Every structure is written in structure tokens, then in C-alpha cells.
Amino acid sequence: MSEDFEALGHYIAAKEQAERIARERDMTLSTLNRLISNAVGSRSSSTIATDLDIAKARELLEKAAELNQNLHTIVQEANNYADACKRQKLEIWQIPTHY
Numbered sequence: 001m002s003e004d005f006e007a008l009g010h011y012i013a014a015k016e017q018a019e020r021i022a023r024e025r026d027m028t029l030s031t032l033n034r035l036i037s038n039a040v041g042s043r044s045s046s047t048i049a050t051d052l053d054i055a056k057a058r059e060l061l062e063k064a065a066e067l068n069q070n071l072h073t074i075v076q077e078a079n080n081y082a083d084a085c086k087r088q089k090l091e092i093w094q095i096p097t098h099y
Contacts, residue, residue, distance in 0.1 A: 007084035014078035018071060018090060025067035032060040 039052035072092060079089045 003086065004084045007081040008087070011078050011081040011085050011087050014074050014081065015090060018074045018078060021067055021071045021074060025064055025071060028060055028064045028067060032057060032064065035060065 035053065035057055039050045075090045075092055081087075082089045
């Protein structure tokens with residue numbers, strides 16, 4: 001049985017796109033993390049708190065959410081071709097959320 005090169009091309013393109021989206025999402029979340037971290041715990045005798053740019057935080061969170069949804073979509077697309085081209089299916093690790 002020969003390799004399905006059309007499926008392989010789709011798989012590779014989707015995997016590369018997923019990797020780009022994941023990097024962009026991670027950079028967006030890192031920026032959001034810095035924004036929030038800078039607002040936490042910065043006090044002195046005359047400073048009660050550091051202001052948090054809520055609009056910017058919301059913008060970054062919404063961008064991260066959109067990228068996350070796009071990531072799930074493109075990973076599913078890659079996985080639709082994985083079996084046909086005999087490649088490993090991609091996974092998005094689910095972190096337990098029990099805070």
C-alpha cells in the first residue's frame with residue numbers, strides 16, 4: 001500500500017499551522033500573565049495597589065480564546081488526515097482546572 005501524499009501534504013500544512021497558532025496563543029497568554037503579575041503585590045507605604053488595565057486584559061484574553069478555538073479546529077483537521085498518511089495524531093493536553 002503506497003503512502004497517501006495528498007493526505008500527507010494536508011497533515012503537514014495543518015500541523016505547521018497548529019504550531020504557529022500555539023506559539024501565538026502562548027505569547028498572548030504570556031503578555032496577559034505579565035500584565036496581571038505587574039498589578040499584583042506592588043505596594044509601598046503610600047501605594048495601595050497597582051492599576052490593572054482591564055480593557056487590555058480583556059482584549060488579550062479574548063484573543064487567546066479565539067486562538068485556542070482555532071488551535072482545536074486545526075488540530076482536528078490535521079488528525080483527520082493522520083491515519084491516511086500514517087502519522088501520529090496531534091494532542092492538546094488538558095490541564096485539570098480545580099482551583
